Amino acid sequence: MKHYKRIDTASRFDTVIVANGAFPKGEVALAILRHARHVIACDGAARTLLGQGFAPADITVIGDGDSLGDERKARLRFIRIAEQDSNDLTKATRHFAGLPTTSPGSRVAYLAATGKREDHTLANIALLMHYYREMDIQPVMVTDDGYFIPTDGDSSFETFVGQQVSIFNFGCRQLESEGLVWNAFPYDEQWQGTLNEAEGAAVKFKADGHYLVYLTFQGKNHDA
Amino acid sequence: MKHYKRIDTASRFDTVIVANGAFPKGEVALAILRHARHVIACDGAARTLLGQGFAPADITVIGDGDSLGDERKARLRFIRIAEQDSNDLTKATRHFAGLPTTSPGSRVAYLAATGKREDHTLANIALLMHYYREMDIQPVMVTDDGYFIPTDGDSSFETFVGQQVSIFNFGCRQLESEGLVWNAFPYDEQWQGTLNEAEGAAVKFKADGHYLVYLTFQGKNHDA
Numbered sequence: 116m117k118h119y120k121r122i123d124t125a126s127r128f129d130t131v132i133v134a135n136g137a138f139p140k141g142e143v144a145l146a147i148l149r150h151a152r153h154v155i156a157c158d159g160a161a162r163t164l165l166g167q168g169f170a171p172a173d174i175t176v177i178g179d180g181d182s183l184g185d186e187r188k189a190r191l192r193f194i195r196i197a198e199q200d201s202n203d204l205t206k207a208t209r210h211f212a213g214l215p216t217t218s219p220g221s222r223v224a225y226l227a228a229t230g231k232r233e234d235h236t237l238a239n240i241a242l243l244m245h246y247y248r249e250m251d252i253q254p255v256m257v258t259d260d261g262y263f264i265p266t267d268g269d270s271s272f273e274t275f276v277g278q279q280v281s282i283f284n285f286g287c288r289q290l291e292s293e294g295l296v297w298n299a300f301p302y303d304e305q306w307q308g309t310l311n312e313a314e315g316a317a318v319k320f321k322a323d324g325h326y327l328v329y330l331t332f333q334g335k336n337h338d339a
Numbered sequence: 340m341k342h343y344k345r346i347d348t349a350s351r352f353d354t355v356i357v358a359n360g361a362f363p364k365g366e367v368a369l370a371i372l373r374h375a376r377h378v379i380a381c382d383g384a385a386r387t388l389l390g391q392g393f394a395p396a397d398i399t400v401i402g403d404g405d406s407l408g409d410e411r412k413a414r415l416r417f418i419r420i421a422e423q424d425s426n427d428l429t430k431a432t433r434h435f436a437g438l439p440t441t442s443p444g445s446r447v448a449y450l451a452a453t454g455k456r457e458d459h460t461l462a463n464i465a466l467l468m469h470y471y472r473e474m475d476i477q478p479v480m481v482t483d484d485g486y487f488i489p490t491d492g493d494s495s496f497e498t499f500v501g502q503q504v505s506i507f508n509f510g511c512r513q514l515e516s517e518g519l520v521w522n523a524f525p526y527d528e529q530w531q532g533t534l535n536e537a538e539g540a541a542v543k544f545k546a547d548g549h550y551l552v553y554l555t556f557q558g559k560n561h562d563a
Contacts, residue, residue: 202534229457232484234505234533234553236453236460241529260456281458305465309458310426329458 121273122255122262122330128224129153129217131171132207133160134239137230138167141259143332144226151224155211157203160227161191177207204228204239205246212250225256244285244327261331270320270328274313277334282308287324294318345497346479346486346554352448353377353441355395356431357384358463361454362391365483367556368450375448379435381427384451385415401431428452428463429470436474449480468509468551485555494544494552498537501558506532511548518542 120126124146131151135158139145148154148164154171156164158178165187175192183191196206204225211217223246228239240263243254247265256263261279264272274280274294284290284302292299296312299320312335320326344350348370355375359382363369372378372388378395380388382402389411399416407415420430428449435441447470452463464487467478471489480487485503488496498504498518508514508526516523520536523544536559544550 229460230454232503232555233453233460233464233482233487234485234503236457237464237507238505238530238533240457240461245528245530258457261458263457279456279458281462283461304469306462306469309462331456 117266117268117270119264119266119270119272119328121275122257123332126224128255129221130155130211131224131226132204132211133157133164133226134204134207134228135160135231136227136235136239138163139226139257139259141257141332143262144257144259147224147257148226155207157207163227175207175210177203177210202238202242204242208242208246208250208252208254212246212252217252219251220253222253222255225254228256229258240327244325248325260333261329263327263329265325265327266320267325268322270322272318272320272328272330274316274318274330275334276313276315277336278313279331279333279335280311280313280318281329282311282320283327283329284308285325285327287322287326289321289323290326291321292318293320341490341492341494343488343490343494343496343552345499346481347556350448352479353445354379354435355448355450356428356435357381357388357450358428358431358452359384359455360451360459360463362387363450363481363483365481365556367486368481368483371448371481372450379431381431386411387451399431399434401427401434426462426466428466432466432470432474432476432478436470436476441476443475444477446477446479449478452480453482464551468549472549484557485553487551487553489549489551490544491549492546494546496542496544496552496554498540498542498554499558500537500539501560502537503555503557503559504535504537504542505553506535506544507551507553508532509549509551511546511550513545513547514550515545516542517544 130153133156151171153173155175161176162182229236244265246254287301290299290301302308354377357380375395377397379399385400386406404412453460468489470478511525514523514525526532
């Protein structure tokens, strides 16, 4: 049974990967970024990060930092990966997964991974599950409104009454829940598990495969 | 073989459904809305629509228009559907599909269906395919950066050199392309068919099932 604590402004991660989507505005994402010691920025995101006044101790940039001045460049580490078959998010994740300090289940926060082109949003969310399956890390994508966590098998999520919950099935033939207003089932289509709601302090799943859980920061009467 | 023309400011639809996501800013979406004769607005979207100065001849609101003043309400038609198993987007689509003037393949534009909570975005995009399969209409979701079209079997899309293209497989075991930089294949995961590019004036697909095509308004060197 895997246990997932609520993600909030006190949550900490082994690394934070900043993608090229809309720069975060939400207080949770900004707190995670402010407290990050290690950040991996997807190319152009490095400029935005520094421009917004964030100064993590350790920044690795995937790309060559073309848009950065020399003074700024001196503070950063650059990783140039020529192959074209992966996007920068995958290159960043693979870099982290290959570090000697990374261990199984290392927690990675993904920020700025949504909010621009919707096909990028769809790809980045699907890639979360890909990284979880293939790289033995625990990704958490934090957006302005909530967070996505890929998992598998039996799990338990810390929740609050009225928290909005969506579940996306990645191949489970068994998928059951405890603590949701509408019981989960092995959804065939991606919309079927959305717009559910937590009844109390925990939601538990029993499953025979992989699934992605989305939880909001605000309860149901919040205007989102 | 289905033929899809490029969607631009001159595109017209049999109806326009306005959802509760971020109100459109893109010129194509705004032109479609400005020229729409029939609009179906998902509850709160009616208020935004009128507030932004749009005045289509015929507006149907899914919901009870709680947030609208009496003067505004008098101009609108309200459809109240009590059942809780469908969201407003599905209620709006089902309403349109049931009208006597709707015929097979009627073209429906979906606006404001993305840009807020990402689980809503994922659900709404997946619902497009659901409507295409179940209701015999041709949905097109128009966002600020591009458009999604669900289709099946063999198809041809009008494109331009450098247009960014993403393909999402909904169960095809055969999926081939002509006119893309990277040939399509029957993708297992949702990220695999993203970030492709048109080589010329048309992209053609040969497929034995359903798939969703996303095309951008701008070419590859546009900052999106």
